[in-house]
Amino acid sequence: MSESAERSPVDIDDYVTIQRFLYAEMALLDRRAYQEWFALLTDDIHYRVTTVSARPAQDETSRFAIIDEDAQTLKMRVDQISDPNLTHAENPPTLTQRLVSNVEAYYGERNGVFETTSSILLYANRSGSPKTGLYGGERQDVLIRNSSGIKIAERTVNLAQTILPDSTLSLLL
Amino acid sequence: MESDATGWVDVERGLVSREAFVSDEVYQLEIERIFNRSWIYLGHETEIPNVGDYVVRNLGNAPVIVVRDTPESVKVLLNSCRHRGAKLCRADAGNTRNFVCPFHGWAYEIDGALRTTGFDHHFREDTDFSTMGLVPAPNVESFYGLIFASWDEAALPLRDYLGDIGWYLETFFNRTPGGMEVLAPPHRWRSKANWKIGSLNFIGDSQHSPTTHIGPSTLDSARTIRDGFRKHGQDSFHVVTDEGHGCTLTYLAPGMPEKNYHTHSETLKPLYDKSLSPDQSSMLHHLRVCVGTVFPNMSFIESQVGAGEKALIVRLWHPVSGTEMEVLSWVFAEKEADQGYKDRVLRNGFHNFGAAGVFEQDDMVLWESATAASNNPIAQQYPYSFQTALPYFDTPDENHKWQGRAHRPADTEIAQFWFMQRWDALMRTNESKSDE
Incomplete structure (x- = not known):
């Protein structure tokens, strides 16, 4: 992704379109409409989630992936949590609310391509448990608009996390 | 807490007290008698x-x-x-x-x-x-x-402590002249589960795979994993070694086409032959999965279970209390491998077994539920069952050629009960090996 200084922010109409898309997309995940969500990804989706290894402040941040999927492997992940017979982690389902804010959107180098950053906070309460996981971080997306609407071509979720607090992450962000 | 003399393991009946899997007093004793004495x-x-x-x-x-x-x-x-x-x-x-x-x-x-x-x-x-x-x-x-x-100042030399499991570790970690390297910082997560569930899972819990992991094993039909598990019964066995270590090895069944699985990179195989003994080479040949535990809390798995390369993973089950652990998980590849291969190993490794792994996510919720449901006096009147170890425990495979004691069949709890017996013996030993 190029430096923001060189990129031009999208106009207000495009901004509202993008913001609506990002909200609607998160609502699909909160409603557990995982297959509908998957349909919003391009065939060459690159989906990553990273966490941090804590380093001294004078060192560069050490980020590494905990999820790094293409369409095929992400589909397996989606299929697993979509089918009540194939998941224990999401059966009973985790109760979630995803908050998206701080949306910034720029025109990409090609026509119809947007580069966005947004803040995400995933509130995740395991059913029947007092445990609530909070996963916060910054997302960097590449969105593509064509005649049928907007799709996600790349998503990187940089979690502000060194140790996952609540077991493993079976949810999508 | 039960007395030291009684212990927590009923060898005759194949039972283990639930207290061993939830009690903070047991955890404190584990720190003193196991973690501050073992390697x-x-x-x-x-x-x-x-x-x-x-x-x-x-x-x-x-x-x-x-x-x-x-x-x-x-x-x-x-x-x-x-x-x-x-x-x-x-x-x-x-x-x-x-x-x-x-x-x-x-x-x-x-x-x-x-x-x-x-x-x-x-x-x-x-x-x-x-x-x-x-x-x-x-x-x-x-x-x-x-x-x-x-x-422990008086600890055995490490090689003596590892003993026969060292032969298997050597096959995985010293199979090329350059050895293995860690590909990324370890994934880390906290789990409200007792640490021993992890060690037991990796030393040999073949029985959990079809139910716990029904998701990935159903969805991975392209790799015929389901047929693989069924056919592999007779080609899978436990190995147990002194000090409570052990592993479970699963091989391609006879007549099963090798192309159904990635085995090892063709470019690396000639390097293996330089570093490994003939017996170690044949141990690796056609190996589909090896999963094992070095007592008390280091585990390893080399597995090709999804689309992609075989990945070697090391796991640490660090005890936080009787009911919580912190898990660290590293992915390894051969130093000599090209970067593309290493990248694929890393991705495939944590897709399956990382902090968001498709296998791990189902393991963790079930381990947590076992720990939560056992943490009460009513449940603790009813010990955990390891009874499928009993009929086979005293009849090791006489034809086993390699190090350690092999047991068949692998869909029993022999290796897990072996681990628990070693754990119990150490927990009942009051005196340290060093002069205190």
């Missing part, structure tokens, strides 16, 4: 390649710095200032020329020796500063890059 895995030398590189880990429940103090040596130092206890290192990893305490400024060399308190002139003249360095673990040894340490 504990801390990390891999390739995490700290340069002098001054360090990672922060735990040896038992004591925080330690694992630091490369010279090109040839690694020290393990208590991460607590000798003055007033603050941590010298509060990050997970880094590089330093010395350790300076941020609290009052005591400064140490990277081998732990005290350089200055900053106020040396206010100490009595007969103060021996040479005895005031960071507390070192008395025993630190590396086994093909795997760094282990022990607080």
Whole structure:
């Protein structure tokens, strides 16, 4: 992704379109409409989630992936949590609310391509448990608009996390 | 808590008290009798390649710095200032020329020796500063890059402690001249489950796979994993070795086409033959999955279960309490492998077994439910069952050619009960091996 200084922010109409898309997309995940969500990804989706290894402040941040999927492997992940017979982690389902804010959107180098950053906070309460996981971080997306609407071509979720607090992450962000 | 003499394991009936899997008193005793006496895995030398590189880990429940103090040596130092206890290192990893305490400024060399308190002139003249360095673990040894340490001065040499499981570890970690390297920092997560469930799962819990992992095993039909598991019954076996270690090996069934699975990279196979004995080579040949545990809390798995390359993973089940652990998980590949291969191994490794792994996510919720449901006096009247170990426990495979004692069939609890018996013996041993 190029430096923001060189990129031009999208106009207000495009901004509202993008913001609506990002909200609607998160609502699909909160409603557990995982297959509908998957349909919003391009065939060459690159989906990553990273966490941090804590380093001294004078060192560069050490980020590494905990999820790094293409369409095929992400589909397996989606299929697993979509089918009540194939998941224990999401059966009973985790109760979630995803908050998206701080949306910034720029025109990409090609026509119809947007580069966005947004803040995400995933509130995740395991059913029947007092445990609530909070996963916060910054997302960097590449969105593509064509005649049928907007799709996600790349998503990187940089979690502000060194140790996952609540077991493993079976949810999508 | 039950008396030391009774223990928690009923050898005759194949039962283990649930208290062993939830009690904080048992956890405290485990720290004293197991974690402060055994060799504990801390990390891999390739995490700290340069002098001054360090990672922060735990040896038992004591925080330690694992630091490369010279090109040839690694020290393990208590991460607590000798003055007033603050941590010298509060990050997970880094590089330093010395350790300076941020609290009052005591400064140490990277081998732990005290350089200055900053106020040396206010100490009595007969103060021996040479005895005031960071507390070192008395025993630190590396086994093909795997760094282990022990607080017990009288610990067996590491190679003797590993014994026959060392032969299997050597096959995985020393199969090319360059050895293995860690591909990324370890994934870390907290789980409200007892640490022993992890060790038992990896030493040999074949029975959990069809139910716990119905998701990935159903969805991975392209790799015929389901047929694989069924056919593999007779080609899978446990190996148990002294000190409570063990592993489970699963091979391609006869007549099953090798192309159904990735085995090992063709470019690396010639390198394996340079480093491995003929027996070790045949151990690797056609191996589909090896999953094992080095007592008490290091596990390893080499597996090709999804689309993609076979990945070698090391796992640490660090106990936090009777009902909680912190898990660390590293992915390894051969140093000689090309970057593309390493990238695929890393991705495939944590897709299946990482902090968001498609296998791990279902394991963790079920382990947590077992721990939660057992943490009450009613449940604790009813011990856990390891009874499928009993009919086979005294009849090892006479034809086993390799190290350790092999047992068939693998869909029993032999290796797990082996682990629990070793655990119980140590927990009932009051005297330390060292002179205390």
